[in-house]
Amino acid sequence: MADAPSTGPATREAPWPVAEMSEKIAAWIDRLGQVWIEGEITQWQLRGGHVYGKLRDLHQDATISFTVWRSVAQRLSSEFSPGDRVVALVKPNFWVKGGSLTVQVFDISHVGIGELLERLERLRRQLQAEGLFDADRKRRLPFLPGRIGLVTGRDSDAEKDVIRNATLRWPGVQFTIHYAAVQGDRAAGEVTAGIEALDRDPEIEVIVVARGGGDFQNLLPFSDERVIRAASAATTPIVSAIGHEADRPLLDEVADLRASTPTDAAKRIVPDVGEELAGLDQARARLTTRLGQLLAHETDRIAQLRGRPVLAAPDRLIDERAEELVRWIARGTELADRAIEDRSRSLADVRGRLAALSPRATLERGYAIAQVIDDSGAAGSVLRDPAEAVAGAPIRLSLAGGALDVEAMER
Incomplete structure (x- = not known):
C-alpha cells in the first residue's frame, strides 16, 4: 500500500x-x-x-x-x-x-529584426501576388532622356554621383531634383511625394530614386508600401539606385530598372557620348566600305554588259536582222508569184471548161434554140420536137448572132 x-x-x-x-x-x-x-x-x-x-x-x-x-x-x-x-x-x-x-x-x-523581416516578407508576397513584380510590367528606358527626375537626400553623395557621372557621359543632360529624407520616419512619405511630383512633370522622361547604401533599418523606407505603390502607379519609368546588395528593398523589385549603385544608375540611364560618336564613326566607315563595294560591283557588271557582242557592236545585230528580213521578203515574193501563177492556170482551166459547156459555144457552131412565142410576145418553152409547134405559130430562133422570129409551116 x-x-x-x-x-x-x-x-x-x-x-x-x-x-x-x-x-x-x-x-x-x-x-x-x-x-x-x-x-x-x-x-x-x-x-x-x-x-x-x-x-x-x-x-x-x-x-x-x-x-x-x-x-x-x-x-x-x-x-x-x-x-x-x-x-x-x-x-x-x-x-x-x-x-x-x-x-x-x-x-x-x-x-526585433525578425519581426520586421516577417512583415516585409508578408508584404513581398502580397505585392507579388498582385503582379507588381512581373517582368512584363517593366518599361524600357528612353535611349537619351532629355530631363531626368532625381529623388535623393540633399547634398548627399548619391546626388553628386548621379549628376557627375551622367554629365560626364552626356554633358547636355538636365536634372530636376526633389530632395527627400532617405531614412527615418519622414523618409517614406517624402520619397512617395517626390515620385508622384516628378511623375506629374511632362518633361521628366525617367525618375531615379537614389541613396548611397546603408544598413538594413536605414533602408526600410524603400520597402514601405506607400513608396512601392507610388512607383508602381507612375507612368514614368523608375530606376532604383539604393546601393545595397545584401538587403534589397522592395523598391528594387517594382522598379523598371535596378541599379547596384547611384553611379551605376547614371551609366545606365544616359549613353556615353564618346562611345556613341565612336559608334557613329564605325557605322560611317562600314557604310562607306559597303557603298564602295556596291559601286565597284555595279561598275564590273556594267563593264561585263558592255563587253558582250550585242553591246560592243550593236549595228551587227541590226545588219543580221536586216539580211534575214531581206531573205524573208524575197522568199515571200517568190511564194506569192508562184501562188498567183498557180491560181491563174487553174482559172484558165476553169474558164475553158465553162466555155466548152456554155450554150453560146453550141450556138456558134451553127445550132439554134427554138422557143414558142406566147400571146404576150414573150419567148416561152423550148421546142424539142416538131410536133410541139402548131402550123402558123410564131417561133423565136436564138442564134449565135441574135434572135430571129419565124412562123411554123405545116409539113
Missing part, C-alpha cells in the same frame, strides 16, 4: 519521496499559468506535425525546451528557424516521471 503524502517538512528522519517532491514542484509550476517569454531559438525540429525545440536567454546562459503541438503549429503564419528572436506565450510543465521541465507554446512570433 502506497505511503500517505507527508504533511510536515522533509527531514533526515522523515524525508519526502522523490515522487512527492516532483508532484509538489509540478503543482508549484502549474500555478504559474501562461506567461510571455522572450528568447532566441536554438533548435526547431518538426516531427509528426509537432515542433520540438529549445529557447535560449538573450543575455544569460539559460536554455529551456519547448513544444508546439500540431494544432498550434498549423496556425502559425510565419516560418521559424534557429537564430530567430521570438516572443512566445507558454505554460511551464514539469514532467514528474522524467523530472524534466518543458514549456508548451500557445503562440509565437518574431520580434
